[in-house]
Amino acid sequence: MWGSLRSSISFVTDGIFSRISGFKALGCSADILAELEEELIRADFGPSVAKEIVEVAKNTVSRDDALARISNYIEKELSLYEKRFDMSCENGLRVIIFAGVNGAGKTTTIGKLGASFVRYGKKVRFIAADTFRAAAVSQLEVWAERVGANMTSAGISADPSSLVFEGIQSAVNLKEDVVLIDTAGRLPNKNSLMDELGKIVRVAEKQRDKYGDIFVEKMLVLDSSTGQHASVQAEKFKSSMGGDDISIIMTKLDGSAKGGTVLRIARESGLPICLVGTGEGVSDFAQFDATEFSKLLCGMDNK
Numbered sequence: 001m002w003g004s005l006r007s008s009i010s011f012v013t014d015g016i017f018s019r020i021s022g023f024k025a026l027g028c029s030a031d032i033l034a035e036l037e038e039e040l041i042r043a044d045f046g047p048s049v050a051k052e053i054v055e056v057a058k059n060t061v062s063r064d065d066a067l068a069r070i071s072n073y074i075e076k077e078l079s080l081y082e083k084r085f086d087m088s089c090e091n092g093l094r095v096i097i098f099a100g101v102n103g104a105g106k107t108t109t110i111g112k113l114g115a116s117f118v119r120y121g122k123k124v125r126f127i128a129a130d131t132f133r134a135a136a137v138s139q140l141e142v143w144a145e146r147v148g149a150n151m152t153s154a155g156i157s158a159d160p161s162s163l164v165f166e167g168i169q170s171a172v173n174l175k176e177d178v179v180l181i182d183t184a185g186r187l188p189n190k191n192s193l194m195d196e197l198g199k200i201v202r203v204a205e206k207q208r209d210k211y212g213d214i215f216v217e218k219m220l221v222l223d224s225s226t227g228q229h230a231s232v233q234a235e236k237f238k239s240s241m242g243g244d245d246i247s248i249i250m251t252k253l254d255g256s257a258k259g260g261t262v263l264r265i266a267r268e269s270g271l272p273i274c275l276v277g278t279g280e281g282v283s284d285f286a287q288f289d290a291t292e293f294s295k296l297l298c299g300m301d302n303k
């Protein structure tokens with residue numbers, strides 16, 4: 001259904017470790033370990049994860065030995081945060097809210113997921129709750145038309161929470177399967193916008209309380225090239241969206257040389273990762289898979 005990580009992420013298939021001079025022949029001398037730590041920090045693992053990985057690489061006897069142990073370590077850590085995204089809508093209406101900073105990839109992700117749900121035979125509605133930018137609404141409309149989703153939108157400056165209320169009502173009335181809500185990009189330091197996001201979540205959850213068989217999910221869309229700021233974003237979005245039941249979608253992994261950011265964000269936020277974006281096309285995303293991802297990071301994908 002979707003692309004695979006392996007076919008989409010060429011940056012990591014080289015493996016960050018192949019960039020470490022001498023790693024190939026020498027195993028892990030002190031110099032190489034120092035170089036490894038630098039490379040890990042450059043790849044955005046963050047200082048503490050970098051140190052842990054260097055510990056794992058110590059006293060290994062060969063490059064292959066080191067890579068295997070590092071890969072196992074990263075896999076074990078990442079698997080704690082791996083969450084399957086399933087396409088079923090058996091129990092009622094799925095309402096999925098997408099939040100994140102400007103340009104993180106929310107609308108594009110909604111388009112891709114909408115297309116998948118439609119391909120699964122589901123009736124899909126998009127809600128354009130980004131009522132700040134006319135361009136954002138038309139971008140979503142283009143996706144809706146392209147994938148065959150219904151659409152709830154209003155003029156600029158409409159109240160996004162009212163629109164969410166209206167859109168869910170329409171979905172209930174028309175017995176649709178899934179509602180994907182595109183919220184405006186917002187910086188976490190803009191308190192009024194973060195409060196507005198909280199209100200959108202509460203409105204959706206109230207509908208659930210009213211109808212019973214509505215399941216509200218919260219997705220935080222993060223651009224993987226954001227690096228350390230992504231963890232700060234995750235904290236703020238967590239508190240404004242209310243609670244820990246948020247999943248992360250990491251976008252733009254295809255354009256990032258910093259695959260380490262995935263483990264760092266998962267560890268720092270404590271939030272699970274369900275999907276990754278690997279390009280701008282409709283099928284350019286994949287289920288997050290800890291085993292495959294750790295192998296790609298270590299350049300072991302062909303082994």
Ligand SMILES: Nc1nc2c(ncn2[C@@H]2O[C@H](COP(=O)(O)OP(=O)(O)OP(=O)(O)O)[C@@H](O)[C@H]2O)c(=O)[nH]1
Pocket residue numbers: 100101102103104105106107108109130136184185186251252253254255276277278279280284
């Ligand atoms: N290479 C690549 N580009 C992506 C990916 N996801 C989104 N993009 C691109 O990133 C840009 C921003 O994506 P949008 O989906 O508009 O982002 P947004 O979060 O909705 O943006 P706002 O509405 O401004 O908040 C677009 O040019 C997308 O095509 C991805 O996984 N890989």
